[in-house]
Amino acid sequence: MRLGSWVLDSVLFVFFLLMLREGRLVLGRERTSIFLWGSILWTGIIENAMVMLGGYDYFAYANQVHFGGRVIQGYGGWVSWILFVPLVICLGWFLLSLPALLISRRIIGDRRSIWLKAAFAGVILVSFDMLLDPISVVNQWWRWTSPGFYLRGVTFSNYIGWFFLLFFFGALYERTVLQRRGFRWLSGLEGRIFGVDTMELSGLELRSVARVFYFRLLIFLPVFFFCCMTVATIVTLNFCNNWGPFDSVFSNAFFTKHLPPP
Amino acid sequence: MDTPAPGRIKDRQTALRAEFRMGFFLILLLAIHLLEAWITFPFVGHQDNVQNLTYGLLVTAPFALTVIAHLVLTRGDLRALGKRHPQGSPSDRNPPAA
Numbered sequence: 626m627r628l629g630s631w632v633l634d635s636v637l638f639v640f641f642l643l644m645l646r647e648g649r650l651v652l653g654r655e656r657t658s659i660f661l662w663g664s665i666l667w668t669g670i671i672e673n674a675m676v677m678l679g680g681y682d683y684f685a686y687a688n689q690v691h692f693g694g695r696v697i698q699g700y701g702g703w704v705s706w707i708l709f710v711p712l713v714i715c716l717g718w719f720l721l722s723l724p725a726l727l728i729s730r731r732i733i734g735d736r737r738s739i740w741l742k743a744a745f746a747g748v749i750l751v752s753f754d755m756l757l758d759p760i761s762v763v764n765q766w767w768r769w770t771s772p773g774f775y776l777r778g779v780t781f782s783n784y785i786g787w788f789f790l791l792f793f794f795g796a797l798y799e800r801t802v803l804q805r806r807g808f809r810w811l812s813g814l815e816g817r818i819f820g821v822d823t824m825e826l827s828g829l830e831l832r833s834v835a836r837v838f839y840f841r842l843l844i845f846l847p848v849f850f851f852c853c854m855t856v857a858t859i860v861t862l863n864f865c866n867n868w869g870p871f872d873s874v875f876s877n878a879f880f881t882k883h884l885p886p887p
Numbered sequence: 888m889d890t891p892a893p894g895r896i897k898d899r900q901t902a903l904r905a906e907f908r909m910g911f912f913l914i915l916l917l918a919i920h921l922l923e924a925w926i927t928f929p930f931v932g933h934q935d936n937v938q939n940l941t942y943g944l945l946v947t948a949p950f951a952l953t954v955i956a957h958l959v960l961t962r963g964d965l966r967a968l969g970k971r972h973p974q975g976s977p978s979d980r981n982p983p984a985a
Contacts, residue, residue: 628927636919643912650905724909728957731906752950753917756943759930760923777942778931 628764630686630702630711637717638704644720651727655831659802659838664719665707667794667842671849672710675786679877683711685765718790725749726795739804743795747788754787770873771880773857774864781864782857789853793845801826801838811844858883896972903965910958917947917954 648657676682686702703711729746761767762778773780800806805826807815815823819837826834865884869877924930924939933939 626926626928628923632923636916640912640916644909647905647909647912651902651909721913724913727906727909728953731957731960732953749950749953752947752953755946756917756920756924759939759942760920760927763928763930775931777933 628760630764630766631704632764633717633761633766634704634711634713637713637720641713641716641720644723648723655835656802657723659831659835660723660798661719662835663794663798663838663842664722665715666839668715668718668790669707669710670846671786671790672714673708674850676709677875678879679873679875680771680782680880681767681769682871682874683709683714683767684874685768721750721753722746722791722794725791726798729795730799739796739799740792742799743792744788746795747791750791751784751787754784758783768871770869770871771877772865772868772884773861773880775867775870778870780867781860782853785856785860786853789849789856793849793852794842797838797841797845801841802831802834805829805834807837808841811841815840896968900965900968903961903968907958907961907965910954910961913954914951914958917951921947 645657645661648660651657652660683703684701687700688696688698690697690700690702701711703713705712707715725746726742728749729742733742733745758779759777762769769775769778769780769783771780771782773782775781800808807823807826809824812822812824815837818840819833821829821833823837826837829837861880862883868881868884921940921943924943925936927936927939929935930939930942933942
């Protein structure tokens with residue numbers, strides 16, 4: 626039985642609202658909002674970049690959705706988009722990563738390293754995604770278009786990406802918003818931009834802390850891409866078993882140029 | 888150790904209950920996806936939907952176990968808080984009618 630993209634849209638929107646409500650009770654309204662806008666910024670940029678590089682796409686439903694016996698021209702099957710990525714993908718990431726981070730804090734312990742807690746949260750998230758992605762592939766909610774080591778129709782690079790997404794985001798959120806501290810190597814640059822000592826943020830309003838957090842997310846984008854691409858490239862070069870089951874709307878030369886053609 | 892103010896205990900209980908519900912919603916979301924895996928097409932490399940379900944249960948075991956551990960720990964914290972500050976919890980459980 627085919628499950629249309631509206632199924633995922635509906636389920637994730639409902640659970641997003643539920644998690645948003647609970648998140649506000651646990652972290653407070655402002656800190657949950659910072660997490661939400663940070664999630665949209667972080668995943669919106671990364672997902673769009675990956676789609677434009679030809680890694681995968683969300684366009685399988687484009688010009689295929691019928692209503693009243695007529696094709697809805699241009700409708701991609703998703704309620705709303707952020708450029709080339711459905712909004713629900715970013716909200717879905719939020720609704721999974723917020724509790725994953727809170728659970729990780731409870732299980733690992735509040736006082737442990739931010740990187741350890743973020744890594745544990747990342748592993749939890751990957752475990753969940755290993756079920757979600759194969760369902761998505763058979764229902765064409767999204768299509769993988771890049772070469773790689775494929776497992777149940779999903780490239781292993783996807784799981785590497787999911788891990789690093791929360792690993793960096795979680796650690797930055799914890800350090801900046803929850804602990805209100807900084808990174809020594811960034812403090813000089815941040816001091817010039819924000820005009821305050823960002824090693825100690827407890828005296829700042831949450832609105833200013835949010836700005837520092839979003840700035841740190843942008844600074845860590847290249848770090849994310851470097852780590853993700855390095856590990857994914859090593860896996861692909863050594864274990865590639867599929868050139869990519871679909872042709873990408875965008876050129877996927879970025880992923881294919883280092884591999885011998887099939 | 889200072890005795891926390893009743894308002895803070897209530898806040899703590901509210902937060903713990905919200906964390907508990909978060910865990911519950913995650914388990915519910917997992918159950919929905921397992922149902923989807925069962926009723927949809929067989930995954931790539933699978934012959935039938937029972938394989939989907941078995942695969943789903945196996946790969947999400949770390950996720951499910953961690954969330955269950957979280958639920959147990961949160962429940963324990965709620966009970967401990969209720970025992971330490973019994974005056975704070977009954978009114979939360981049975982709020983007075985408006």
